[in-house]
Amino acid sequence: MLKMGDKVEMHTCWEADYYKDKVWTCTSDEFTSLSGEQVVFLGGFRGYFATKFLKLHEHEFKGREYSKLLGRWVTYCNKCGLIKED
Numbered sequence: 001m002l003k004m005g006d007k008v009e010m011h012t013c014w015e016a017d018y019y020k021d022k023v024w025t026c027t028s029d030e031f032t033s034l035s036g037e038q039v040v041f042l043g044g045f046r047g048y049f050a051t052k053f054l055k056l057h058e059h060e061f062k063g064r065e066y067s068k069l070l071g072r073w074v075t076y077c078n079k080c081g082l083i084k085e086d
């Protein structure tokens, strides 16, 4: 059951190829559409999306960059940009 605010990735659908490696944020909780499918709204995506083609995003902290803002080197998720706090 996806919840508003969850970070997800698409898989096994043509959109997954089109939006390769894009991380989406759910802007609603999962719900049942009129056609009976489990769906959820995604930020920046028009309409809702079938949850069977979504999986929860797992951070990949492979990025390494000097942050001028923080004044130190940081490790970040190379997919969604989240900074890992050491």
Ligand SMILES: [Zn+2]
Pocket: 023, 057, 058, 059, 060, 077, 078, 079, 080, 081, 082
């Ligand atoms: Zn991430």
